[in-house]
Amino acid sequence: MAKMxxxxxxxxxxAPITTVKLNRPQVLNAYNADLLTQLEATLKQISDSDQIAxxxxxxxGNKAFSVGGDIDYLENLSSKEAQALxxxxxxxxxxxxxMPQVVIAAVDGYALGGGMEITLAxxxxxxxxxxxxxQPEVKLGMIPAxxxxxxxxxxxxxGEAKELLYTGEIIDSTLAYNLGLINKVVTPRSLLAEAEELALKxxxxxxxxxxxxxxAINQKHSQNNQSALEYESQAFAECFKTKDHRLRIREIQKIIKADS
Incomplete structure (x- = not known):
């Protein structure tokens, strides 16, 4: 497989393992339209390969898996563009x-907003x-999307999810593990080795x-999921019709600085 x-x-x-890396470390791997395009194309190519398991x-970088949307990207979205995003x-x-392959997220640093949502998938x-x-979106006048x-x-x-979503609290890896959000906490140096060992197993x-x-596991959630996701998109778009989110949207930078 050629690189994208x-x-x-x-x-x-x-084969049988592929490592995919988000590569915008200068902005803490925040996504923009181009990153989403490249990530989707890369994963589609992998999904179609019978050589990758x-x-x-x-x-x-070691500061963030991804802090979510690029501030400059989100700040200028209209409501219609927000729904499309x-x-x-x-x-x-x-x-x-x-996708038929097992996908293992190896997180080093911040996983916030859309970045955390990618790991949840x-x-x-x-x-x-x-x-x-x-998921600090509520502090920015938005919701996860x-x-x-x-x-x-x-x-x-x-109950635990509502508390995190309603407060926008950022939690450390120990609490994330105790909540069942992550499977294992490892040292930064051993993160990729541990992920590779698990993938090989x-x-x-x-x-x-x-x-x-x-x-089979996904079948449980597929039946009623689409209507809920449709509402999530509509609600996210509604947030972009208010001035509130535009006043709050740069707060994520303050949150990260205060927590670092």
């Missing part, structure tokens, strides 16, 4: 969730001791059986 053109997403192919999704992010996360999540997780309102309650329970099993298990 451009530098916003890097893909290193080694597992994907490790991680990032370049939400649907695009939901489609990306649905691709991750449904992965099958398994490993995090370094310095990782931080959160990539399916986080659905996947987070499924993963950690409705899984690929040594029957990859077709693992694929069927993944599909």
């Amino acid at each position: 053109a451009g530098e916003l997403v890097k893909s290193d192919f080694k 597992a994907v490790i999704l991680t990032s370049v 939400s649907k695009r992010g939901q489609k990306l996360c649905e691709l991750i969730e449904s 992965c099958d398994l999540r490993l995090a370094s001791t310095r990782s931080r997780f959160g 990539f399916g986080g309102t659905q996947r987070l309650p499924r993963l950690i329970g409705e 899984i690929t040594e099993r029957s990859t077709k059986a693992v694929e069927y298990i993944k599909k």
Whole structure:
């Protein structure tokens, strides 16, 4: 498999495992339209390959997996554009969730907003001791838009999810583990090695059986999910009709500085 053109997403192919890295470390791997395009194209290419059984999704740099949307990108969106972005992010996360390969998120640093939502769509999540997780959108006058309102309650329970979503609190890797948000906490130095070891352990099993298990688990959520995701997109778009989010949107930078 050839590398994708451009530098916003890097893909290193080694059958049966591929490592995909978000590559905007200068802005803490915040996504923009180009990064989303490249990530979706990369994952589609991997999804269609029968040589790959597992994907490790991680990032370049040690400060953040991704802090979510690029502030300059989000700040200028109209309500209609915001809804289109939400649907695009939901489609990306649905691709991750449904692709036949096992997808393991290896998180080092911040995973916030849409960045955290991408990890929620992965099958398994490993995090370094310095990782931080959160959906701070409410502090910015917005809501999660990539399916986080659905996947987070499924993963950690409705009560705990509501508390994180309503407060926008950023939590450390220990609490994230205790809540069931991540599968394992490891040292920053051993993060990728641990992810590769887990991926190899899984690929040594029957990859077709693992694929069927993944599909069977996802069947539970597929029936009523679309209407909920449609509402999430509409609500996200409504947020962009107010002045509130435009006054708050740069607060994420203050949140990160205060927590670092």
